[in-house]
Amino acid sequence: MGNLTKAQIEQLAEHCENAELKAYEITKITDDFPDMTYEDAFDIQWEMRRRKEARGTKIVGMKMGLTSWAKMAQMGVEHPCYGFLADYFSVPDGGEIKIDELIHPKIEAELAFVTKAPLKGPGVHIADVLRATDFVMPAVEVIDSRYKDFKFDLKSVIADNSSSSRFVAGGTMAKAEDLDLKNIGVVMEINGEVVQVGAGAAVLGHPASSVAMLANMLGERGEEIPAGTFIMIGAITAAVQVNKGDSFTVRYQDLGTVSGKFV
Amino acid sequence: MNPKQIEKCGDELYEALTERKTLKPFTERFDDITIEDAYHISLRMVDRRVQAGAKIIGKKIGVTSKVVQNMLNVHQPDFGYLTDDMAFSQGEEMPISERLIQPKAEGEIAFVLKKDLIGPGITNADVLAATDYVMPCFEIVDSRIEDWKIKIQDTVADNASCGLFVLGDRAVKPSEVDLSTCGMVVEKNGKIISTGAGAAALGSPVNCVTWLANTLGEFGISLKAGEVILSGSLVPLEPVQAGDYMTVSIGGIGSASVRFT
Numbered sequence: 001m002g003n004l005t006k007a008q009i010e011q012l013a014e015h016c017e018n019a020e021l022k023a024y025e026i027t028k029i030t031d032d033f034p035d036m037t038y039e040d041a042f043d044i045q046w047e048m049r050r051r052k053e054a055r056g057t058k059i060v061g062m063k064m065g066l067t068s069w070a071k072m073a074q075m076g077v078e079h080p081c082y083g084f085l086a087d088y089f090s091v092p093d094g095g096e097i098k099i100d101e102l103i104h105p106k107i108e109a110e111l112a113f114v115t116k117a118p119l120k121g122p123g124v125h126i127a128d129v130l131r132a133t134d135f136v137m138p139a140v141e142v143i144d145s146r147y148k149d150f151k152f153d154l155k156s157v158i159a160d161n162s163s164s165s166r167f168v169a170g171g172t173m174a175k176a177e178d179l180d181l182k183n184i185g186v187v188m189e190i191n192g193e194v195v196q197v198g199a200g201a202a203v204l205g206h207p208a209s210s211v212a213m214l215a216n217m218l219g220e221r222g223e224e225i226p227a228g229t230f231i232m233i234g235a236i237t238a239a240v241q242v243n244k245g246d247s248f249t250v251r252y253q254d255l256g257t258v259s260g261k262f263v
Numbered sequence: 264m265n266p267k268q269i270e271k272c273g274d275e276l277y278e279a280l281t282e283r284k285t286l287k288p289f290t291e292r293f294d295d296i297t298i299e300d301a302y303h304i305s306l307r308m309v310d311r312r313v314q315a316g317a318k319i320i321g322k323k324i325g326v327t328s329k330v331v332q333n334m335l336n337v338h339q340p341d342f343g344y345l346t347d348d349m350a351f352s353q354g355e356e357m358p359i360s361e362r363l364i365q366p367k368a369e370g371e372i373a374f375v376l377k378k379d380l381i382g383p384g385i386t387n388a389d390v391l392a393a394t395d396y397v398m399p400c401f402e403i404v405d406s407r408i409e410d411w412k413i414k415i416q417d418t419v420a421d422n423a424s425c426g427l428f429v430l431g432d433r434a435v436k437p438s439e440v441d442l443s444t445c446g447m448v449v450e451k452n453g454k455i456i457s458t459g460a461g462a463a464a465l466g467s468p469v470n471c472v473t474w475l476a477n478t479l480g481e482f483g484i485s486l487k488a489g490e491v492i493l494s495g496s497l498v499p500l501e502p503v504q505a506g507d508y509m510t511v512s513i514g515g516i517g518s519a520s521v522r523f524t
Contacts, residue, residue, distance in 0.1 A: 069455075183514035185446025185460030194329075194466055197497070199446025199458035199514065236458070253444040253460070253514050 067234025121219025273307020327495030382480020
């Protein structure tokens with residue numbers, strides 16, 4: 001149940017989206033609206049999505065956030081969250097990311113699932129996800145909370161589209177059955193130095209669990225994951241802060257590499 | 264340190280090992296102890312084990328992660344000797360409460376050699392050519408120094424804090440797996456506690472073995488065909504106690520598990 005009025009939802013969506021579009025920090029919105037609920041938070045995110053679509057922006061995928069236990073503990077939240085990916089978030093592999101368009105970006109090594117059949121919760125489990133998966137590819141997410149000093153609670157981050165800002169998908173694809181998704185290793189390098197390592201199980205025990213959770217969370221709103229959806233599963237590694245001039249490469253076991261540069 | 268002091272320290276460590284007691288850090292007792300002194304102490308300790316009937320079956324490389332190197336303020340790994348009485352089989356009970364003092368588990372990749380490696384001048388290509396296969400491994404490290412208050416000389420003297428180890432029962436050719444990106448998942452009592460990848464050890468476990476071959480080569484020691492080389496932890500160390508159960512799985516290589524009693 002929501003505690004905010006439709007007018008408040010619209011106003012907060014505009015407030016959060018302006019911070020994203022103009023790259024400025026805001027204080028977390030639960031400071032001013034302590035009674036807001038999770039439903040309110042998702043209403044704000046969906047209103048932001050509607051605003052973008054109304055301007056002709058295309059939604060090109062979904063993302064899960066805060067999917068590792070380490071990350072949830074680090075951010076002091078108790079549950080993962082989701083967000084949407086807009087067309088202008090996409091950066092080609094080996095491309096440049098304009099850091100001045102962002103506030104305090106960090107990068108995370110992830111995987112992306114592309115579906116070939118719809119997934120509708122509740123009750124979606126890992127077998128449903130594997131059956132509905134067309135292929136898996138490597139992807140790096142650039143997260144950029146609009147909240148001051150990257151400090152937030154779960155409701156505030158949901159309203160901020162779960163810190164989504166940019167993503168880079170790699171050019172390698174593989175069938176889920178040809179990968180050992182629990183043990184698949186990733187190595188993140190910034191300017192040639194290894195800064196993070198991890199394996200797929202860091203995401204809720206298995207990367208496909210993240211997609212199942214997305215389907216079940218969307219199901220609570222009566223939404224589904226349509227066939228053909230690109231879904232980023234959340235960070236396998238800790239998020240690493242980047243600066244102008246930094247180059248990154250993430251190497252994946254059996255899935256090639258993803259690179260980019262912050263300019 | 265003079266030879267007499269070195270011998271005495273090695274003997275103290277051997278007694279600490281067999282009697283399961285700890286010693287004050289050598290770095291607190293000897294201001295001028297060098298890393299070379301420490302290696303001589305470790306050799307004395309290993310000699311005592313061999314005199315008592317143990318057989319040297321390989322070597323271990325330690326201090327391979329940036330976190331541990333920064334903690335010890337060194338920029339190179341260290342090594343110790345593996346003896347046959349340290350080895351346990353997959354799934355076997357490991358009696359840490361009888362054998363060890365303050366154990367911690369690390370997930371590693373073990374190399375089994377089919378050719379000698381004689382440094383210096385060894386490259387990664389030589390190491391891969393000399394490797395028969397790689398295996399999943401838990402090393403249970405332990406310190407004979409009280410409360411793990413170790414500086415680099417203390418751990419080197421103490422056989423690189425080696426305790427016991429268990430190899431999984433799957434062996435893979437090194438050409439079958441990307442040793443730098445292969446992922447590792449460690450579970451303790453059914454819960455995933457850490458993940459990592461090969462690059463956590465000096466960028467690649469192969470780099471670790473190359474380092475060891477070249478470092479030992481300077482002392483005229485070679486790595487021998489048939490030896491097991493533990494290449495260094497890919498995840499943070501985890502304290503363990505009797506009753507714990509752990510599994511490590513490595514992408515493309517396999518898994519190893521151990522029950523502690």
